[in-house]
Amino acid sequence: xFARAQRLREAGVLGLNERNTDFIMRLNPRxxxxxxxxxxxxxxxxxxxxxxxxxxxxxxxxxxxxxxFSDIVAERESFVVKPAQGSGGDGILVVTGRSQRKxxxxxxxxxxxxxxxxxxxxxxxIVGGQYSLSGNRDKALIEYCVNFxxxxxxxxxxxxxxxxxxxxRGYPAMAMVRLPTRASDGKANLHQGAVGAGVDMSLGETxxxxxxxxxxxxxxxxxxxxxxxxxxxxxxxxxxxxxxxEVTELGYLGVDMVIDRDLGPMILEMNARPGLNIQIAxxxxxxxRIARIEEVFDPHAAPEQRALFARREFATNxxxxxxxxx
Amino acid sequence: xxxxxxxxxxALLAIVGLSVFVYKWQVLDxxxxxxxxxxxxxxESSIRFDSGPGSIKVNLLIPTLTPGFRMLNENSVSRxxxxxxxxxxxxxxxxxxxxxxxxxQTIYYRISVYEDEGINQSDTTPPFPPPPVINEPFKxxxxxxxxxxxxxxxxxxSFTAELIRRMTDASPDxxxxxxxxxxxxxxxxxxxxxxxxxxxxxxxxxxxxxELQGRQQRNVEPVTWLxxxxxxxxxxxxxxxxxxxxxxxxxxxxxxxEPLISVEGGSNVQVEFAVxxxxxxxxxxxxxxxxxxxxxxIDFSLYSLPIQTQAVYSVLLMIPIGALIMVILRNIVGIxxxxxxxxxxxxxxxxxxxxxxxxxLFSVLVALGLSIRFLLEKLRLLLVPRLSAVxxxxxxxxxxxxxxxxxxxxxxGLSVALFPMVIIAMTIERMSVVWEERGPVDAxxxxxxxxxxxxxxxxxxxxxxxxxxxxxxxELLLVILSLVLLAGRYTGxxxxxxSRFKALTGQ
Numbered sequence: 089x090f091a092r093a094q095r096l097r098e099a100g101v102l103g104l105n106e107r108n109t110d111f112i113m114r115l116n117p118r119x120x121x122x123x124x125x126x127x128x129x130x131x132x133x134x135x136x137x138x139x140x141x142x143x144x145x146x147x148x149x150x151x152x153x154x155x156x157f158s159d160i161v162a163e164r165e166s167f168v169v170k171p172a173q174g175s176g177g178d179g180i181l182v183v184t185g186r187s188q189r190k191x192x193x194x195x196x197x198x199x200x201x202x203x204x205x206x207x208x209x210x211x212x213x214i215v216g217g218q219y220s221l222s223g224n225r226d227k228a229l230i231e232y233c234v235n236f237x238x239x240x241x242x243x244x245x246x247x248x249x250x251x252x253x254x255x256x257r258g259y260p261a262m263a264m265v266r267l268p269t270r271a272s273d274g275k276a277n278l279h280q281g282a283v284g285a286g287v288d289m290s291l292g293e294t295x296x297x298x299x300x301x302x303x304x305x306x307x308x309x310x311x312x313x314x315x316x317x318x319x320x321x322x323x324x325x326x327x328x329x330x331x332x333x334e335v336t337e338l339g340y341l342g343v344d345m346v347i348d349r350d351l352g353p354m355i356l357e358m359n360a361r362p363g364l365n366i367q368i369a370x371x372x373x374x375x376x377r378i379a380r381i382e383e384v385f386d387p388h389a390a391p392e393q394r395a396l397f398a399r400r401e402f403a404t405n406x407x408x409x410x411x412x413x414x
Numbered sequence: 415x416x417x418x419x420x421x422x423x424x425a426l427l428a429i430v431g432l433s434v435f436v437y438k439w440q441v442l443d444x445x446x447x448x449x450x451x452x453x454x455x456x457x458e459s460s461i462r463f464d465s466g467p468g469s470i471k472v473n474l475l476i477p478t479l480t481p482g483f484r485m486l487n488e489n490s491v492s493r494x495x496x497x498x499x500x501x502x503x504x505x506x507x508x509x510x511x512x513x514x515x516x517x518x519q520t521i522y523y524r525i526s527v528y529e530d531e532g533i534n535q536s537d538t539t540p541p542f543p544p545p546p547v548i549n550e551p552f553k554x555x556x557x558x559x560x561x562x563x564x565x566x567x568x569x570x571x572s573f574t575a576e577l578i579r580r581m582t583d584a585s586p587d588x589x590x591x592x593x594x595x596x597x598x599x600x601x602x603x604x605x606x607x608x609x610x611x612x613x614x615x616x617x618x619x620x621x622x623x624x625e626l627q628g629r630q631q632r633n634v635e636p637v638t639w640l641x642x643x644x645x646x647x648x649x650x651x652x653x654x655x656x657x658x659x660x661x662x663x664x665x666x667x668x669x670x671x672e673p674l675i676s677v678e679g680g681s682n683v684q685v686e687f688a689v690x691x692x693x694x695x696x697x698x699x700x701x702x703x704x705x706x707x708x709x710x711x712i713d714f715s716l717y718s719l720p721i722q723t724q725a726v727y728s729v730l731l732m733i734p735i736g737a738l739i740m741v742i743l744r745n746i747v748g749i750x751x752x753x754x755x756x757x758x759x760x761x762x763x764x765x766x767x768x769x770x771x772x773x774x775l776f777s778v779l780v781a782l783g784l785s786i787r788f789l790l791e792k793l794r795l796l797l798v799p800r801l802s803a804v805x806x807x808x809x810x811x812x813x814x815x816x817x818x819x820x821x822x823x824x825x826x827g828l829s830v831a832l833f834p835m836v837i838i839a840m841t842i843e844r845m846s847v848v849w850e851e852r853g854p855v856d857a858x859x860x861x862x863x864x865x866x867x868x869x870x871x872x873x874x875x876x877x878x879x880x881x882x883x884x885x886x887x888x889e890l891l892l893v894i895l896s897l898v899l900l901a902g903r904y905t906g907x908x909x910x911x912x913s914r915f916k917a918l919t920g921q
Contacts, residue, residue, distance in 0.1 A: 092912045095919040105745055106905040151796070178847075209794035216797030218847065271853075280853070301914045368917050 100373030102364055107340075111378075115257065115339025116360050123336045124358040127172045127229055133335045139328055140354040142168070142232040142346075149227040151215055154208050157230070158192075166233035169211060171219040173226045179219030180275065181210055182233060182247065197246045198273060234354065237347040239320060242312040243283070245269050248346055250276045251287070251325060251353075254362055254374065255341045258333035258389070259381045260326050260398040263287040264369040265294055265319065270309045276344075278365045283307055285314045286370030290403035292322025298369040325353045326395035332358055334391065370404070377402055420903045424896035431892030444886055445696035447879055454486060454694045455626045456526045457665065459687050463680035465515040470679040474523055475668035478505030483665055484530040486694075486702055491522040504670040519680065527665060528699060540617040540643055546609050555589035560614045570616055570644040571658060578640070578656035581607055601638045604653045605671055608640070617643040619669050621650070624687055626663040631689040636667055636674070724885075729762065731884045734894045736761050736871040741901045743867050748908030751864040752841050759834045760864070761871035766832040769872060773865065775815065779833065780861065782811050783842035784849070791846070805839040 096103075102111075123129055134141045145167060146160030161167055169181040182197040192204040211228045213219070220226040240249040247268030254262045264284045271281030278284050283304060286295035297304045297314035307314055319325065329343040332355070342362025347353050367373050380401060389397075438444045461472060472495075477485070490497050495510040510521055548556055563580065567573040580590055581603065593610070597603050604620045611618035622636045639660065640651040650660045668674060677683045736758035743749045751757050764772035786807045790800055812831055841864070849857035874880065884890055907915075 089909075089912065092916075092919055093907050096907060096912065096915055099918050101907075101915050101918050103905070103907040103911050104748070105908060109903060109905050205794075212794075212796055218797050279856070298917075301917070303917050368915065371918065373918060 096373070100376030100379070101367055102374040102378075104364060106375075107364060111256075111340040112361055116341075120337055121360055124338065124341075124360045125173050126227075127170065127174075127357055128227060130336075130355075130358055131229075134355050137331060137335050139331060139335070140351060142234055142348075142354055142356065145230045145232065147172070147227050147229055148211055148215060150225075151212060154211050154215070157208060157211060158204070160230050168229075168231050168233045169207065169214070170229050170231070171214040171226050172229055173220040173224075174214075175219075179210075179214055181207065183207075184233065197248075199246075234346045234356075235349045237320060237349050239317060239347070240265065240267060242310055243267050243285075243307040243314050243317070245272075245307070245309040247272070247275055250356055251319065251345045251347070252284075252362065252366060253326065253329035253332075253343045253345070254366060255329050255333055255343055256378050256381050257339045257385055258330055258391070259385070259394045260289065260329050261377045261381060261402070262366050262370055262372075262374055263289060263326075263329075264366045265317075267297070267307060267314065269299075269307070278363065283314060284365055284369040285317075286366070286404070287319065288404040289326075289401075290399045292319040292325070293317065294319070295370060295404060298365060301365070301368060303368070303371075320347060321353055323395065323399075326398055327391050328353060328355060330391040330394040330398075336360075372404070417903060420899055424899045427892045427896035427899070431889045431896070434889040435887045435893075438887060438889075443696070443700045445700070447882065451693040452528050452696050452699050454526050454528045454692045454699070455663075455665070456524055456690045456692065457624060457626075457687060458522055458524045458690070459685055461519075461521040461523070461675060461677075461683070461685050463519055463677050463683040465517060465519050466679040466681060468679045469513050470511065470515055470519070470677070472510040472521060472678075472680070473502075473676045474508045474510075474685075475502075475504055475672065475674050476506050476508050476523060477525060477527075477665065477667050478669075480527065480666050481660075482529060482531065482663075483527040486526040486528055486699060488523070488525040490524070495521065504672045505668055528694070529663065539645075542615045543612040543617055545615070546612045548609070548613070552593060555592045556610055556613050558589050559593070559610060564614070570642060571649060573614065573616065574611065574618070574640070574642045574649075574651050575656040575658065577607060577610060578651060578653060581610075582654055582656070600653065601671075604638050604640050607653060608671070611642065620671055621666050621669050622674065623664045623666040624689065625661045626665055626689055626691070628689075629691045632686075634687040634689055636687065637661070637664075639664070641669065728881060728885050729765070731888060731891070732875040732881060733758060733762070734891055735880065735884065736875050738894050738898060739871045739874050740867060741898050743870060745901055745904060746906075746908060748910035749863045749867060750860045751867045752844050752860055753837070753864075756837050756841055757864050757867035758871050759837050760868040761875055763833045764868065764872040765876060769869065772872070773869065776833065776838075776865070776868075778815065779808065779811055779838060780842060780845070783808050783838065784846055786811075787842050787846040791850075801839065801843055804842055805836060808835050808839045808842065 123133060128144075128147055131141050131144055145164070146156070148154055148157065148160075165186060166184045168183070171179040174180065183194045184197050185195040187193045187195070187201065193201050194204070194207060195201055214226055214228040217225050234248050236244075236248050243249070244267050249265060249267045252264050252266055253260050264286050266276035266278060267283040267285060268276050269281050269283055273280065276282050278298070281299070283297040283299050285297040287293070288295060294315050294317040297307070299308060305313060305315065325345055325347075328345065332341055332343040333339075336358055338358075338360050340360070340362075342359035344356045344359065345353050346356050364374070381397075384397065386393075439446060459474065461474060463472075476488070476499075490508060490510070492510050494515070495512045498509050498511075500507045500509055508523055559577070559580065563573055563576045567576045580586065581594065583590070586594065593606055594603065597606050601620065601622075608618045608620060619641050621639045621641045623639065624634050624636055638653065640653045641648050642651060643649070649658055651658050675683055675685050737755070740751075740755065740758055744751065760772075760776060763776075767775060783804065787804055790803055790807075795803060812833065812835065816831060841861075845857050845861055848860060
């Protein structure tokens with residue numbers, strides 16, 4: 089038991105306790121949490137900083153406003169409903185189309201048709217606080233539904249694959265691509281059964297994936313190889329993630345991005361308590377990379393420089409990490 | 415830097431808690447385990463006499479210094495008499511007075527003592543006694559005996575032993591025979607011995623005491639013993655054998671040759687002793703003792719609270735133990751559970767229902783609640799009304815379970831009412847959300863985790879010795895607090911993370 093703890097320590101694996109005490113509590117002052125916990129605020133801040141975000145169609149902040157849902161959606165074919173203070177992808181409804189004849193029935197990403205009444209009830213739950221972190225009243229966002237780039241089409245089951253970048257004091261430290269599965273119901277959340285694939289920071293190329301706590305080579309639904317996919321605009325993605333630090337001032341930050349077919353990479357949300365499974369997906373620990381960042385940390389470095397540093401330093405050494413080429 | 419603060423604070427709390435604990439344990443004699451009972455002897459002396467026509471004054475000599483015993487309490491039962499305790503020349507005296515009394519009178523004096531090795535003679539060193547004035551022909555006899563015995567002894571102890579041997583010899587020499595010619599009782603024998611010792615300038619006196627033996631003794635006769643001071647300490651001698659010893663459990667009642675009792679204005683005086691052995695909780699004895707000494711630790715003792723409040727606190731004080739278990743299982747082992755303290759509250763309920771029934775009732779309640787919660791989901795209720803509906807359903811379910819189990823003759827089912835219903839309602843709600851969002855596997859896992867934590871907390875919170883320890887030494891809560899603080903800065907891996915990150919160990 090202690091031997092295994094020792095080996096994990098040597099591999100630089102970060103544990104939950106250490107993440108919570110040494111990083112989240114130290115680097116993420118609570119007063120900054122609303123910046124990432126409330127997606128409306130995150131969106132505003134990101135827009136101010138000139139970053140791309142999915143367009144916000146409207147916000148419903150109390151039960152009385154639910155009837156405005158139809159006006160907000162208008163004739164749009166696709167949109168996403170999500171709680172402003174949700175966590176772990178809970179409460180997100182992805183509408184990808186609507187019935188042409190019956191305009192008030194909507195088709196979800198999973199293919200299921202639901203009525204406007206059901207969506208209203210869902211919004212009502214969101215506003216009531218069912219999905220909010222604190223259980224308090226919440227707001228529901230209705231926003232642009234990303235047309236994701238076909239690069240991950242082969243390795244996704246419905247839903248929107250996204251890219252999670254852990255940014256430590258402004259420096260991108262580790263990244264992974266989160267691929268929805270049938271089990272995750274189209275959500276790109278590892279806790280719900282999505283596949284996470286590590287990313288070679290220098291090339292922007294995917295490595296093997298992780299499902300639960302186990303390594304997988306193929307997507308469980310499509311059977312396509314997860315590894316070896318080139319993420320488009322990797323430079324830009326790393327820079328945007330690095331810039332997340334300026335926007336939120338959180339020293340330990342998870343930046344979630346999606347790549348739209350037409351609009352390119354956008355910030356979907358940011359997270360003050362990013363999970364640790366990213367380490368399994370990358371086959372390496374975070375602690376070593378964080379230690380390396382601490383060595384060179386320069387508070388005046390520009391986001392481009394920090395992104396460059398990550399590309400230079402955190403190449404995945406394929407000799408020692410997981411072999412995925414057959 | 416913060417790390418050091420935490421360690422410092424934790425160390426401080428632990429030191430304070432442990433030192434108070436050790437003080438109470440070692441110095442004030444609070445017992446470490448429950449049901450540690452100490453035999454307590456209650457000696458009752460009943461004084462009977464016929465009252466005369468005038469005022470009555472009764473003086474009874476009572477224990478003053480009692481080597482080997484500590485007094486727990488004393489009291490007197492005497493109807494209509496004035497009562498006071500005085501210090502006389504022979505030690506403490508109890509005095510009862512009344513202006514007028516009719517007929518036969520009975521007065522009781524009771525004292526409770528328990529054995530305590532720590533109580534030693536703290537008597538003062540007496541001066542050398544003046545040579546007693548003895549008339550001839552006794553004086554010559556005494557001088558001869560003293561000279562003879564001195565010849566055959568080395569020190570005070572051997573002198574005394576040799577003297578007693580001669581005095582109790584079956585065929586005594588003429589001098590002894592002369593001295594003992596009018597000594598018929600044991601007390602008179604001891605009196606003669608002290609007189610001879612006094613003329614040898616050895617301080618000596620009579621001790622009268624009671625041998626405490628058996629659970630109940632009636633009509634106990636006080637026994638007279640000889641006490642001799644050798645310049646350092648008092649030593650006890652058996653006046654019949656010359657052996658230096660005291661009987662086992664010998665309670666010294668009074669010293670000297672004064673009579674035990676004197677009654678002015680009464681006649682036919684009789685004193686009887688009775689002994690009763692009881693077993694008293696060691697905590698109670700320690701408490702009484704501390705109260706007598708005026709130590710302040712007692713002011714904060716939970717035993718000073720009313721019994722009902724004590725019962726409440728004996729449960730409440732176990733909650734920190736449950737919280738500590740919770741901290742360990744969640745942050746060091748890494749078990750998932752619903753709510754922060756839900757398992758601890760469930761564990762509290764288990765105390766009343768007992769474990770097996772508790773687990774069954776809890777599972778039934780949550781399972782039924784969950785299925786009804788899924789029905790409610792279809793109604794599309796707003797959040798707060800839905801939670802309230804779940805709460806009401808939980809109450810109704812508890813009622814039904816009680817009724818059904820009562821019908822079936824399973825009275826244990828009635829204890830379902832002890833579950834914290836609001837907590838259960840929240841658990842059901844939380845579980846159903848997890849069920850829908852993350853699937854039944856996650857929901858069941860967290861539910862099982864909660865139950866596991868609750869069971870573990872129950873086991874620890876139900877340990878009788880632990881309960882006694884915390885209740886008797888509440889300062890140990892500071893130690894628990896310091897442990898929780900330390901766990902709050904634990905940055906190592908959780909046990910379950912070791913298997914979670916197994917893929918990263920490179921093997």
